Amino acid sequence: MPELPEVETVRRGLAPAMEGARFDEVVTHRGDLRWPFPKDFVARLKGQTVIGLGRRAKYLLADLSSGEVLLMHLGMSGSFRVDRDGEATTPGAFHYRRSDFGAHDHVVFRMSSGATIAFNDPRRFGCMKLFARQAIDDEPLLRELGPEPLGNAFDAAMLAAACAGKKTSMKAALLDQSVVAGLGNIYVCEALNRSRISPRRKAATLATRSGAPHERTPPLVDAIKAVLADAIEAGGSSLRDHRQTSGELGYFQHSFRVYDREGERCPTRGCPGAIKRIVQSGRSTFFCPVCQK
DNA sequence: CCGCGGGCCTGAGAGC
DNA sequence: TGCTCTCAGGCCCGCG
Numbered sequence: 001m002p003e004l005p006e007v008e009t010v011r012r013g014l015a016p017a018m019e020g021a022r023f024d025e026v027v028t029h030r031g032d033l034r035w036p037f038p039k040d041f042v043a044r045l046k047g048q049t050v051i052g053l054g055r056r057a058k059y060l061l062a063d064l065s066s067g068e069v070l071l072m073h074l075g076m077s078g079s080f081r082v083d084r085d086g087e088a089t090t091p092g093a094f095h096y097r098r099s100d101f102g103a104h105d106h107v108v109f110r111m112s113s114g115a116t117i118a119f120n121d122p123r124r125f126g127c128m129k130l131f132a133r134q135a136i137d138d139e140p141l142l143r144e145l146g147p148e149p150l151g152n153a154f155d156a157a158m159l160a161a162a163c164a165g166k167k168t169s170m171k172a173a174l175l176d177q178s179v180v181a182g183l184g185n186i187y188v189c190e191a192l193n194r195s196r197i198s199p200r201r202k203a204a205t206l207a208t209r210s211g212a213p214h215e216r217t218p219p220l221v222d223a224i225k226a227v228l229a230d231a232i233e234a235g236g237s238s239l240r241d242h243r244q245t246s247g248e249l250g251y252f253q254h255s256f257r258v259y260d261r262e263g264e265r266c267p268t269r270g271c272p273g274a275i276k277r278i279v280q281s282g283r284s285t286f287f288c289p290v291c292q293k
Numbered sequence: 294c295c296g297c298g299g300g301c302c303t304g305a306g307a308g309c
Numbered sequence: 310t311g312c313t314c315t316c317a318g319g320c321c322c323g324c325g
């Protein structure tokens with residue numbers, strides 16, 4: 001479900017409730033999300049203080065006072081809800097009752113900040129994992145990730161080098177988290193339309209024969225950075241179920257140029273084309289066949 | 294090594 | 310109303 005802008009929105013919502021706060025209570029409502037929880041998952045969290053809450057690609061990373069990192073991923077359908085009221089406002093009065101929480105509230109944190117945080121994930125493609133901060137460079141889920149698209153390391157030279165020689169399409173290359181980390185189906189479609197590049201174009205064409213960036217590459221990099229920044233500013237995109245942790249909806253979905261807009265006019269200035277939907281590696285791609293070349 | 298397709302899950306919505 | 314079918318913002322794994 002969530003891509004980088006939605007995860008960043010969630011991070012900003014969780015940070016005030018988690019940073020500097022201790023896990024007073026941790027409840028798992030079933031033994032697994034994507035994978036089984038380790039037996040000592042709850043014990044390793046309880047009593048720990050969150051030093052800081054960061055993000056890498058689509059992963060949330062909470063630094064704990066124990067020296068461990070709590071990694072959290074939302075998968076396709078995950079969301080967090082923060083409740084600052086209710087019985088959590090009475091210190092020591094927290095008693096977990098299953099009826100307090102909805103279906104698919106799989107993990108609940110009661111923080112010393114007074115906030116109750118529930119992780120909800122109907123499809124359970126999300127995950128949580130603990131590992132030692134010192135071993136973060138060896139963490140398999142993070143090790144192969146490409147650069148952050150909003151960071152300085154992501155530029156035309158880097159993207160051209162990563163795509164040089166790739167047999168696959170632009171669409172697939174940009175979805176590949178080892179090329180650039182954090183894009184998903186929506187923002188790849190949006191960035192390609194903004195930069196007028198066809199999703200079917202070969203990724204290798206972003207580099208010239210010498211390996212330098214093709215002239216189309218810098219505008220693509222700019223479009224990726226711009227669409228992500230715009231979406232973060234809008235609080236992410238709310239399709240179906242994504243909400244900010246406060247329950248508010250993000251509103252970037254109103255700014256989609258192509259995603260889920262099959263048949264509508266291409267928004268590119270002066271372009272007479274209509275948005276088309278095709279399937280690439282099993283996923284919907286929305287683009288304008290007229291202006292995206 | 295690379296690229297693709299299947300699989301993991303549940304729920305919403307369309308069509309009959 | 311209710312059934313069946315398709316599709317969904319992600320990512321891992323096995324196959325060729």
